[in-house]
Amino acid sequence: MSDLLDLYAQVVGQSTVDQLRQVAAPLKGLKVIHVNSTREGGGVAEILTKLVPLKQSLGIDASWEVIRGNKSFFQITKNFHNGLQGRQVFLTDRLLEAYQTTNERNAERLRAKLEAADVVVIHDPQPAALLNLCPNRKGKWIWRCHIDASRPYRPVWRYLRQWVAGYDASIFSLPEFARRLPHPLYLIPPSIDPLSEKNMDLPAKEVHAVFGSFGLDPARPIILQVSRFDRFKDPLGVIESYKLAKKFSPLQLVLAGGGASDDPEGQVVFNEVQNAAGDDPDIHVLLLPSNAHRTINALQRAADIVFQKSIKEGFGLTVTEAMWKGRPVIGGDTGGIRLQVIDHYTGFRVRSPEGAALRTRYLLHYREKLEEMGRRARRFVLENFLLTRHLREYLALMISLLREAEARIEV
Amino acid sequence: MTAEPELNQNQTGEVQGTEAGQGLEPGVRREPFELKDCHLLSIATGASAQTLREFREALLWIHQDSIYHHFWGRLLQPHFDEPEYNNDFAAWAFHGLDDRTLAERLAVIDPSDYDDIEELRQEVVEIVEARLDESELLAWARADAPFHFIRAQLVVLNTGLKLTEPAQLCRAVPEMSRGGIFYHFIDARNRTDNRDDDFTAWLFGFGTEYEDLIKELVSVDPYFSSLKELQRKLASIFETYFRGVTS
Numbered sequence: 284m285s286d287l288l289d290l291y292a293q294v295v296g297q298s299t300v301d302q303l304r305q306v307a308a309p310l311k312g313l314k315v316i317h318v319n320s321t322r323e324g325g326g327v328a329e330i331l332t333k334l335v336p337l338k339q340s341l342g343i344d345a346s347w348e349v350i351r352g353n354k355s356f357f358q359i360t361k362n363f364h365n366g367l368q369g370r371q372v373f374l375t376d377r378l379l380e381a382y383q384t385t386n387e388r389n390a391e392r393l394r395a396k397l398e399a400a401d402v403v404v405i406h407d408p409q410p411a412a413l414l415n416l417c418p419n420r421k422g423k424w425i426w427r428c429h430i431d432a433s434r435p436y437r438p439v440w441r442y443l444r445q446w447v448a449g450y451d452a453s454i455f456s457l458p459e460f461a462r463r464l465p466h467p468l469y470l471i472p473p474s475i476d477p478l479s480e481k482n483m484d485l486p487a488k489e490v491h492a493v494f495g496s497f498g499l500d501p502a503r504p505i506i507l508q509v510s511r512f513d514r515f516k517d518p519l520g521v522i523e524s525y526k527l528a529k530k531f532s533p534l535q536l537v538l539a540g541g542g543a544s545d546d547p548e549g550q551v552v553f554n555e556v557q558n559a560a561g562d563d564p565d566i567h568v569l570l571l572p573s574n575a576h577r578t579i580n581a582l583q584r585a586a587d588i589v590f591q592k593s594i595k596e597g598f599g600l601t602v603t604e605a606m607w608k609g610r611p612v613i614g615g616d617t618g619g620i621r622l623q624v625i626d627h628y629t630g631f632r633v634r635s636p637e638g639a640a641l642r643t644r645y646l647l648h649y650r651e652k653l654e655e656m657g658r659r660a661r662r663f664v665l666e667n668f669l670l671t672r673h674l675r676e677y678l679a680l681m682i683s684l685l686r687e688a689e690a691r692i693e694v
Numbered sequence: 695m696t697a698e699p700e701l702n703q704n705q706t707g708e709v710q711g712t713e714a715g716q717g718l719e720p721g722v723r724r725e726p727f728e729l730k731d732c733h734l735l736s737i738a739t740g741a742s743a744q745t746l747r748e749f750r751e752a753l754l755w756i757h758q759d760s761i762y763h764h765f766w767g768r769l770l771q772p773h774f775d776e777p778e779y780n781n782d783f784a785a786w787a788f789h790g791l792d793d794r795t796l797a798e799r800l801a802v803i804d805p806s807d808y809d810d811i812e813e814l815r816q817e818v819v820e821i822v823e824a825r826l827d828e829s830e831l832l833a834w835a836r837a838d839a840p841f842h843f844i845r846a847q848l849v850v851l852n853t854g855l856k857l858t859e860p861a862q863l864c865r866a867v868p869e870m871s872r873g874g875i876f877y878h879f880i881d882a883r884n885r886t887d888n889r890d891d892d893f894t895a896w897l898f899g900f901g902t903e904y905e906d907l908i909k910e911l912v913s914v915d916p917y918f919s920s921l922k923e924l925q926r927k928l929a930s931i932f933e934t935y936f937r938g939v940t941s
Contacts, residue, residue, distance in 0.1 A: 298871065305851055461740070468737060469737055682849050691847070
């Protein structure tokens with residue numbers, strides 16, 4: 284198991300791993316259970332795939348349980364997700380009943396284990412009702428909300444609040460995402476895994492292969508935005524910026540995003556993007572499968588500048604990913620992008636297509652600045668947004684909860 | 695100039711110096727220096743401000759831990775090495791309210807000048823109230839850029855390492871984590887009677903032997919630079935003093 288820690292030490296440095304061991308020392312042998320709703324797919328599963336083995340390698344008795352549900356259950360939890368993000372959704376009695384009965388069935392299966400655990404971390408709304416269904420719980424229960432709940436659709440929050448209010452603590456990614464609850468609201472930004480397919484180093488040959496695969500010209504600069512085809516990501520604004528910048532400098536644009544099977548608006552936006560791209564051979568609109576992690580990784584490395592020109596954004600992990608690859612980011616001045624893109628240092632924050640075009644021209648003109656910002660961006664991620672930092676904060680939080688102290692805990 | 699003793703950790707975690715006992719005045723207290731690390735947890739208070747007036751109202755009642763976090767705790771948060779402003783209040787005045795004058799006035803506050811957090815709070819309130827008095831228009835932040843008050847919780851960990859000789863600081867300081875530097879050089883000022891950093895407090899225990907070194911340490915501004923920069927500065931001071939080399 285310590286092999287895993289050794290692998291991380293090669294990326295983040297031995298001292299960071301030593302510090303993890305130090306924080307984990309008081310937690311050795313502790314029974315910690317994470318519960319979510321899927322073993323594969325999605326950001327939460329991706330994090331838990333690494334976080335749980337890492338905790339185990341630090342001597343913590345960590346495990347991961349996945350709740351099971353039917354179509355109605357996942358329909359209502361999808362509605363919860365959208366509702367927390369502010370979309371108006373329907374909560375029918377039939378679906379709400381499916382939510383409760385699914386949690387009850389899962390509680391039957393998991394109750395003994397969850398009640399015996401020292402710490403239970405429930406991820407997102409799907410398994411949130413388990414707390415009330417485990418009345419003899421001995422440990423501390425934490426609700427980890429990965430969703431931007433800053434402006435929820437009120438009926439959804441009112442319903443969910445009854446299930447999450449009883450937890451010992453909650454974790455939100457940013458202060459603006461947090462909802463008022465009668466327990467401590469910890470703030471832990473998300474992270475990327477430097478060893479995942481999305482972020483691992485790639486052989487130069489593999490990076491170079493994307494030029495051929497997608498008809499890109501290696502001799503001309505590439506700007507890239509990786510995101511869903513969603514109005515909040517402003518893909519049309521990206522095209523406008525590209526057109527403005529191209530008047531002054533040869534340029535190619537890649538807009539890469541996933542399919543939009545569960546999002547009817549996604550198809551509409553995708554069509555608008557294609558219309559705006561017109562017959563410009565240097566605009567490449569790519570619909571990639573959700574598991575095209577290595578391709579995205581290679582595209583980010585092949586690009587000169589990465590855009591995340593969002594009008595509204597959660598944390599923006601695509602920004603973190605690009606910065607990890609040493610690329611400066613031109614990002615919208617919103618959400619978690621503000622925490623990552625330090626204006627003039629790791630990239631530029633912009634509020635208009637014109638602003639993005641101006642910064643693109645600047646970076647392409649001053650290549651040494653582009654390189655320098657890219658180096659800083661990578662270092663910034665190394666120090667602040669890798670999985671090891673995320674893990675350290677989880678460990679410190681567990682110490683804090685178990686000691687029940689106010690401002691200062693001495694271990 | 696003193697030669698640096700080797701760092702050796704014995705079974706109890708104590709780092710033994712090969713010159714232990716040398717240069718000690720009779721009767722001077724000499725305890726090992728316990729190396730600690732700390733982690734800062736951020737907790738949302740639920741309080742936020744959209745206007746300068748709301749900001750002032752919240753400043754009056756917000757928990758001391760929150761004032762501490764926005765001046766000091768932020769050093770342990772993700773932030774860039776070369777921040778434009780040294781505290782979160784000033785940064786918000788600029789980025790949120792677009793009020794450069796207020797940002798400059800808040801940025802100039804040095805929290806180490808104040809005896810306690812209450813005094814520091816009062817200074818911030820004074821500056822904000824003065825700005826409110828002179829402003830004809832009430833400053834608003836963009837809808838998506840309110841100020842969120844956050845409070846800090848510190849988890850302090852004993853590394854198990856102890857130094858017995860000041861010269862061992864040469865090796866120990868460059869190897870410390872950011873949390874260790876924060877705990878010993880910044881947080882210490884809220885724990886020690888004379889508001890000293892832990893290194894200075896320890897060196898005082900050796901009597902007059904390290905007076906010159908103490909003077910150097912006292913001259914370091916704990917507030918103006920990042921923890922990494924602070925670490926480099928401290929390492930350089932210890933290196934120069936004990937090895938007579940500028941690193």
